[in-house]
Amino acid sequence: MSPTLVSETTAEPLGEVQAEQISRYRAAWKEAGHDWTPRVSVSRSVFPIVDGADMQLFGMQASGADQVGMLPDVDASTFGRTYATEPDKLIEQLKADAAVMSADTLLITMPTGMGVDVNVRILDNFATHVAPALGWQPNREGPVTGYSID
Numbered sequence: 001m002s003p004t005l006v007s008e009t010t011a012e013p014l015g016e017v018q019a020e021q022i023s024r025y026r027a028a029w030k031e032a033g034h035d036w037t038p039r040v041s042v043s044r045s046v047f048p049i050v051d052g053a054d055m056q057l058f059g060m061q062a063s064g065a066d067q068v069g070m071l072p073d074v075d076a077s078t079f080g081r082t083y084a085t086e087p088d089k090l091i092e093q094l095k096a097d098a099a100v101m102s103a104d105t106l107l108i109t110m111p112t113g114m115g116v117d118v119n120v121r122i123l124d125n126f127a128t129h130v131a132p133a134l135g136w137q138p139n140r141e142g143p144v145t146g147y148s149i150d
Helices: 014-031 052-058 087-095 098-102 116-129
Strands: 041-048 067-071 075-079 082-085 105-108 137-139 146-148
Touching: 014 098, 041 052, 041 087, 041 098, 041 116, 052 116, 082 087, 087 098, 105 116
Parallel strands: 041 082, 041 105
Antiparallel strands: 067 075, 137 146
8 A cells, every 4th residue: 555645756747657556566575486476555635627516516626746855754745735626537537547557456545634524525526527537346345435447
């Protein structure tokens, strides 16, 4: 699982850094001789905006690029952008994120302080308006339902 920040800073966007990490991890796994393929996940802050209420809640959250910041005892880190736009634009943005496209599962970070109803709305908007266009199917292999490219 690779989160919305990494303790690496390069000229590459977060998605490229994570995609390289995923590639190295999968190669090392295979080289170690494991006889099964592990699942790899990344997380992103994703807010599909489908109406005026969504625009009010999340319209100002969008960030057009990753950011570099400092964390105590870590030095510089790359913080991933927030995806908040209409579904058609969101689909294209996620398709352009190399890590999202190379991972098996996308975990969506949720603003838990906004309450259950808002979080259900975000997930429903993603499941209805974004996931199908990416070819993703529901994954119900555990206590939490997610979407993956299976």
